[in-house]
Amino acid sequence: MKRFNKKIVILGLFILLMTGVWGCGKKSADNTPATVASKDYIYKAEVLEDIFGQEDKSVDRLLRSGDSFYAYGFEWNEETETSALMVYQISEEGTLENEYVIPVEENASFRNLTMDDDGNIYCIINESQEVAGEADPETGEETTEYIDTYYLTKMSLQGERIFSTNLNEIPEFKTRWEEDGYFYVGEMILDKEKGIYVNTMGMLGKFDLECNFREVMEESKWNELSSANFVLLNDGRMAAYLYEDDGITLALADLEQGTLGEKYKVPGRSYEFSYYPGVGYDLYMTDSNSLYGYNIGDEDKTMLMNYIDSDLSTYNVYNVVGINEKQFFAFCDGENVPVKFTKVDPKDVKDKKQITLATVYTNWQIRQEVVEFNKSNDEYRINILDYNSLYGTDEDYMAGINKLNTDIVSGKVPDILVVDENMPVNSYINKGLFEDLKPYINEDQEIDMDDLMPNVIEAFSIDGKLYTMMPSYYIETLVAKTSDVGEERGWTVQEAKDLLASKPEGTQFINNVTREAMLDECMSMAGSQFIDWESGKCNFNSDEFIQMIEFIKSFPEEVDMEAFGDDYWTNYDAMWREGKVITSKAGISNFNYYNYLEKGTFGEKITIIGFPTSVGTGSVIRPTFQMAISSKSPNKEGAWTFVRTFLLDEYQAGETNYNLPISIKRLKVLAEEATQRPYYLDEKGNKVEYDETYYIGDVEIVIPPMTKQEAEEFVEQLYSFTEVYHYDESLINIIKEEIAPFFKGQKSAKDVAAIINSRAQIYVSENK
Numbered sequence: 001m002k003r004f005n006k007k008i009v010i011l012g013l014f015i016l017l018m019t020g021v022w023g024c025g026k027k028s029a030d031n032t033p034a035t036v037a038s039k040d041y042i043y044k045a046e047v048l049e050d051i052f053g054q055e056d057k058s059v060d061r062l063l064r065s066g067d068s069f070y071a072y073g074f075e076w077n078e079e080t081e082t083s084a085l086m087v088y089q090i091s092e093e094g095t096l097e098n099e100y101v102i103p104v105e106e107n108a109s110f111r112n113l114t115m116d117d118d119g120n121i122y123c124i125i126n127e128s129q130e131v132a133g134e135a136d137p138e139t140g141e142e143t144t145e146y147i148d149t150y151y152l153t154k155m156s157l158q159g160e161r162i163f164s165t166n167l168n169e170i171p172e173f174k175t176r177w178e179e180d181g182y183f184y185v186g187e188m189i190l191d192k193e194k195g196i197y198v199n200t201m202g203m204l205g206k207f208d209l210e211c212n213f214r215e216v217m218e219e220s221k222w223n224e225l226s227s228a229n230f231v232l233l234n235d236g237r238m239a240a241y242l243y244e245d246d247g248i249t250l251a252l253a254d255l256e257q258g259t260l261g262e263k264y265k266v267p268g269r270s271y272e273f274s275y276y277p278g279v280g281y282d283l284y285m286t287d288s289n290s291l292y293g294y295n296i297g298d299e300d301k302t303m304l305m306n307y308i309d310s311d312l313s314t315y316n317v318y319n320v321v322g323i324n325e326k327q328f329f330a331f332c333d334g335e336n337v338p339v340k341f342t343k344v345d346p347k348d349v350k351d352k353k354q355i356t357l358a359t360v361y362t363n364w365q366i367r368q369e370v371v372e373f374n375k376s377n378d379e380y381r382i383n384i385l386d387y388n389s390l391y392g393t394d395e396d397y398m399a400g401i402n403k404l405n406t407d408i409v410s411g412k413v414p415d416i417l418v419v420d421e422n423m424p425v426n427s428y429i430n431k432g433l434f435e436d437l438k439p440y441i442n443e444d445q446e447i448d449m450d451d452l453m454p455n456v457i458e459a460f461s462i463d464g465k466l467y468t469m470m471p472s473y474y475i476e477t478l479v480a481k482t483s484d485v486g487e488e489r490g491w492t493v494q495e496a497k498d499l500l501a502s503k504p505e506g507t508q509f510i511n512n513v514t515r516e517a518m519l520d521e522c523m524s525m526a527g528s529q530f531i532d533w534e535s536g537k538c539n540f541n542s543d544e545f546i547q548m549i550e551f552i553k554s555f556p557e558e559v560d561m562e563a564f565g566d567d568y569w570t571n572y573d574a575m576w577r578e579g580k581v582i583t584s585k586a587g588i589s590n591f592n593y594y595n596y597l598e599k600g601t602f603g604e605k606i607t608i609i610g611f612p613t614s615v616g617t618g619s620v621i622r623p624t625f626q627m628a629i630s631s632k633s634p635n636k637e638g639a640w641t642f643v644r645t646f647l648l649d650e651y652q653a654g655e656t657n658y659n660l661p662i663s664i665k666r667l668k669v670l671a672e673e674a675t676q677r678p679y680y681l682d683e684k685g686n687k688v689e690y691d692e693t694y695y696i697g698d699v700e701i702v703i704p705p706m707t708k709q710e711a712e713e714f715v716e717q718l719y720s721f722t723e724v725y726h727y728d729e730s731l732i733n734i735i736k737e738e739i740a741p742f743f744k745g746q747k748s749a750k751d752v753a754a755i756i757n758s759r760a761q762i763y764v765s766e767n768k
């Protein structure tokens with residue numbers, strides 16, 4: 001059995017009732033965040049470890065039966081080699097009331113378990129029987145076949161089968177079985193008042209509550225309902241949610257009549273929600289940030305619990321079973337130990353100084369650090385505004401960031417901003433919205449500026465000031481064989497074209513990249529040569545840009561999907577070694593990946609050559625995330641107290657293993673580790689070394705660790721990158737719009753370059 005993660009227990013078991021929280025969660029009439037006490041969304045999480053923390057209790061699902069609550073799972077006995085269904089009755093207080101053991105017969109399994117309000121179990125029991133098959137026509141040997149028989153069953157908690165119906169023998173199902181040659185059972189839906197509905201062989205069979213077959217739903221009606229997912233609400237109504245082209249809709253369903261009521265669009269990012277029967281609301285809806293109450297047909301949902309406000313680093317609260325309007329049971333993050341959640345009275349929560357952190361999406365590392373900060377800091381509390389969760393819609397995936405940008409421009413700047421690549425950061429800096437972080441770093445007793453990668457600090461500095469902070473990064477680039485491109489980084493478009501022309505016909509520059517994708521990559525990693533953001537001058541009408549778009553035009557408009565046959569995948573891993581593909585796009589985030597590219601993918605020394613450009617090297621520093629502090633924040637010191645945690649040794653050592661750390665001290669440790677064989681710890685805590693491998697077909701190639709010289713050379717390269725990744729979707733869209741006639745042969749490269757330069761100049765001037 002998987003034990004509940006101790007870190008989650010510590011984070012979630014008890015919130016700090018002495019924690020103050022003033023934040024945002026509701027919306028005011030003008031659709032802007034209202035200053036509402038986020039203390040309204042705090043729940044205490046109690047992990048039921050006393051009951052389910054033992055190795056012999058594995059729980060798969062939580063159920064409600066009338067006013068009682070149950071959890072069940074399956075247990076395998078190694079000594080007797082038998083299986084049992086374990087059902088645990090839990091009180092509202094979270095204590096164990098009863099435990100039931102229901103033996104599972106050999107070659108049998110239970111599926112689709114649910115319960116009525118009287119504590120009876122409804123399920124599908126699958127019994128598999130081994131029978132002799134037809135003799136092999138060549139060898140004459142007898143073969144073995146298995147026949148699966150499915151029983152719709154009602155049974156007691158003592159395991160007594162009260163009613164049971166053989167689904168295989170129902171004429172309608174049996175006929176389809178004989179026609180198709182196989183038998184399957186899908187979803188089973190229990191309507192506690194009307195009957196049971198079982199999706200079998202593509203038909204919906206109707207049964208009464210004693211498991212007696214009544215009829216098959218008309219095909220035309222089932223066709224409309226078959227794509228729906230059903231939730232039996234606590235008041236006895238049946239809800240259906242359907243995946244539509246523009247999002248998820250909810251409707252009331254009548255499975256007896258085979259009809260759906262009026263459909264209502266789920267508010268917000270509907271695809272991100274999970275749906276459960278609610279108490280006080282029709283439904284509970286959960287996403288990665290919060291639990292909401294929702295009544296079918298309402299214009300909006302109501303936030304009930306915010307995970308971070310409740311000091312939970314969890315991303316996933318699921319299988320929610322309501323106890324009452326202020327309590328529920330659920331699971332968290334894939335752990336199989338139930339958790340009881342209880343709403344905390346806002347008056348029991350002491351106020352602290354609020355620090356607002358705004359983000360488009362909540363980065364999991366930031367999330368964890370916020371929870372730790374809120375639990376340990378006596379003066380400040382971080383309140384996260386996740387704009388995608390608050391304002392995102394199925395129709396507009398940019399709604400969240402657009403709203404955030406609008407708020408910032410209108411003066412609603414958060415204390416801390418997690419910088420998104422689609423933000424006009426230079427414009428914000430020019431408007432004086434961000435605080436210079438260098439003085440904070442220099443005055444901090446635990447952070448040494450000399451321990452931070454100097455080229456990274458310089459690359460993100462403007463006029464000697466550092467407005468954003470990043471704890472780690474990776475290098476976005478192209479790599480190629482040194483034997484093809486030489487040891488020196490950087491090349492021009494002409495040099496790339498000349499190399500490609502020198503290769504056999506059919507050689508690819510990059511593997512299966514479309515014209516549009518190549519344009520995106522070139523502009524993100526080599527586009528800075530055409531814009532001087534400091535002066536606001538554009539240079540898209542230059543010979544270099546014209547040469548670049550002429551090169552991009554040589555790439556296919558679409559990837560030929562017919563090329564992805566068996567031969568393609570058989571030879572895929574050898575393409576770069578055999579020279580069929582010249583370069584590989586790479587996000588170099590650690591020593592091991594670079595070593596893998598060189599000794600695995602290419603099989604010889606490589607060069608970080610970058611995207612073709614006339615200025616710079618075409619390789620860029622791409623932060624894992626960046627944070628800025630508002631220059632107008634009333635809590636700058638508190639904001640820095642949080643931001644600094646990402647530069648401390650503890651964070652750098654624990655959270656930067658899969659990206660390049662900004663800490664030189666940590667980089668040296670990783671360089672040393674790169675020269676050693678990888679290892680894992682076995683069950684006894686012993687260190688077990690193993691080899692990294694690369695496969696070409698069935699041939700295994702062992703990838704040795706880096707030598708000390710190789711690790712040192714890689715580190716030396718990391719000190720030399722000075723260009724920054726910049727993706728401006730609005731600017732790229734301008735280029736795509738105007739470049740289309742050139743790609744279609746309707747205009748010359750020079751003509752579209754002039755138009756692009758004019759439009760880009762206006763855009764840059766407006767956003768400078």
